[in-house]
Amino acid sequence: MGSVTIPVSDRPFVSIVVPTLNEEHYIEACLNSLVGQWPEGSYEILIMDGGSTDRTKQIVSSFCEHYPAVVLQVNPRRIQSSAMNLAAQLASQQATVLVRADAHALYPPDFVARCVAALVANNATSVVVPMHTRARPGAVLQTSIAAAQSSRLGNGGAAHRFSANSGFVEHGHHAVFDRAFFCSIGGYDESFSHNEDAELDVRAIEAGGRIWMCAEAPVTYYPRDRLGRLARQYFRHGAGRARTLRKHRLKPKPRQMIPVVALAGCAAGVITAPFVPTLALFALLYPATCLSWGVHGAINRRDPRMLAGGLALMTMHLSWATGFLAASARPVPGLVATALGSFWRANAAIAAEPR
16 A cells, blocks of 8 residues: 655644553554654544553553653543543644544554545545454464454454445444544443444434545454453443444344344254254254354364364354343333333323312
8 A cells, every 4th residue: 555645734633542451462562553653743642541450551651751642541431432532532632633543453554644534535524444353473262263253254244344445334443533523423422332333323424424434544453362252242242232223223234133043043952952853953053054164264274273263253143142132131221210200190190180
């Protein structure tokens, strides 16, 4: 990719926001890929730390000593949505552009320049980018998890995870925001720990926002490196997706229901196994497909680490589906109180009627 040059007269002040929480294995490489991407004196990097207990803050403090543009801030609410909202308030008054840079990622040298140029050139309110999943060198299980997340079975063909073309879209991996517009719609909903990006995009479009996919600035993302952590992450992703759908009264996309169908099929197979063994055999089709994908990957790539890919797929699908169903089954906040209030008002009105 060629370099991108933005005329000095059109160059905005940029605040790069990096939410962190125990990112000692990733934060140094992340910051090295971001420092110097924008002209000195025209940018800042705000590290919004949610209370890290590992070496994250020490590593960041070292950067602060060498790079005045890097500033360590405290994010009391810990989660990414609150980190971005707080940063939007704390950022330099000169800043008109916010860049969201997740710590579990690496950024190409012209990432900021390309995204800011796309924001300005297309009169967009935000820019999203493709996300390519990779493993750290020597990370055995993370290699199979990365392969699973990069596959159609793992991501359902989501444009920002699989392939992308530049143009206006409804959703993608968040990269750059027009600060004024971001604040005008209230920023992220801080009740969301996951799927806050998709929820924001719904509100952005409703408010007349324009989301541009910048396919020329892909991000390298490092996934979780253990199945337990992967399961917790995807459970929360599924729950967040369900909450977004319920909040905005949206229908799920067919590909989002495939994990739910897989979970239901597996559960039905286990329940019916003692009574109708032949039906239980159909439930084996799903795990067999996932495990076969892992075996095929190991043979095709000549990499035995891929054998765990099937387990990663099942962990992602079933955890996401469980979170989705759990959140879908919860009462809508305020619904019970509203119902009781309506019941009380109706009875009060009846009692007040002349007898």
